Amino acid sequence: MAKRYQVIATAIAARIQCAKTLDTHQEWFNRWTETIERETDNLPSGSGIDAGVKFNFDKSTQDKLVFHF
Helix, strand or coil: CCHHHHHHHHHHHHHHHHHHHHHHHHHHHHHHHHHHHHCCCCCEECEECCCCCCCCCCCCCCCCEECCC
16 A cells, blocks of 8 residues: 555646646546545644644645645
C-alpha cells in the first residue's frame, strides 16, 4: 500500500499534466484535485498547529509537497 505522501505526489504530478491541456482533460484534473483534497483532509491539528494544515496546490510538485500551518 502506498504511503499518503506518495499518493499525493502522484496525484499532483497527474494534475499538473492535466492542467497543460485543460480543455480536453478537465474531468481528470477535477478527479486528481478531489484525490488530493481527500488525502489532505485529515492532516494534523492541535499541539501548536491550531489552525490546521493546508495543502498548497500551486507551489507543490511531484518532488516537493508544500503545506502551510
